[in-house]
Amino acid sequence: MTAKMKRVSIVTLIAAAGTAAFILSAQAQESPLPDLGLPITDPDDIVAVCGGDPSAGEPHFEVSCAACHTLNSDELHGVGPNLYALYGRTAGSAPGYAYSDAMQTAGAEGLVWGRDTLRAFLLDPQSVVPGTSKSPMAGMDDEAYRTDLMTYVRLTTTPPPPAPEDVTIPDTLLAMAGDAPYGEYLSAECASCHVSGQASATGVPQIDNLTREAMILALLQYRIGARDNQTMATVARQLGDEEIAALAAYFSQQQN
Structure with missing residues (x-):
């Protein structure tokens, strides 16, 4: 088994007392969970990824940030x-705000705000945005303080998931040439629920009749919470773009 194959969590179907249940088996991970750069809308997932206490972060925001930010x-x-x-x-991209030249330059050079970039910026703004006039705020050298603050901000500022029809496939993902053999390996877990060539007796839909684009779109919708199925959402949130492209490449070949 390759290292690439090992890093994807496995979904196992189990039965207990006549009731089917799904569990996600994954290797133990340190907290906080890795921030894969994926859209996250579920509050529990946000807290898990950020690793802080939002209730502790709220007063930190009032002390350190509220005088300037909404x-x-x-x-x-x-x-x-x-x-x-x-x-x-x-x-430097929020509409209607007059950013400094330093912040606009950082954005033009590819700076995107996420857990790790914000953590570094709050601790030492100059190291992330050279030339910025922002100086470190009180308390930011305390890792727990900073983590709780960031968890509260992310929980409070994350938009709700979009409607399924509003989800579009990013051009970068659409252009990826998926690794079909890797997708075949991943598809073994799909077979725990999905029956080849037909819907299952319990109504789980057929997926080996989906086009490449339809498969990518469905997994994206589940990954960001635009479609509501807890099992599929749990699975899709473990998939990066590479895994989604691989699955789509494999299943699109099954129609030939």
Whole structure:
């Protein structure tokens, strides 16, 4: 088994007392969970990825950030930009805010706000955005303080999941040439629920009749919470773009 194959969690079907249940078996991971750069909307997932206590982070925000920043979608910019939908946003790109040249340059050079970039910026702004006028705020050298603050901000500023029809496939993912043999390996877990050539007796849909684009879109919708099925959401959140492209490549070949 290759290292690439080992890193994907396995979904195992078990039966107990006549009731089918699904469990996600994964290698033990340190907390917080890795931030894969994927859209996350489930509150429990946000807390797990950020690794802090949002209830402790709220007063930290009031002390360190609220004088300049707002959090909600219906609030205006303050001295600093509004932080709604901050995670995954390119630096210097919130509409209507007059960013410094340093912040705009950082965004143009590819800086995107996520757990790790924000952690570094809060600790030492100059190391992340050279030339910024922002200086470290009180308390930011305390790892727990910073982590609790970031967890609260992410939980508060994350938009709800989009409707399924509003999800589009990123061009970068659409252009990926999926590794079909890797997809075949991953598909063994799909067979725990999905029956080849037909819907299952319990109504689980057929998936080996999906086009490549339809498979990618469905997995993206589950991954970001736009489609509501707990089992599929749990599975899809473990998949990076490489795994989704591989599965789509494999299943699209099954129609030939």
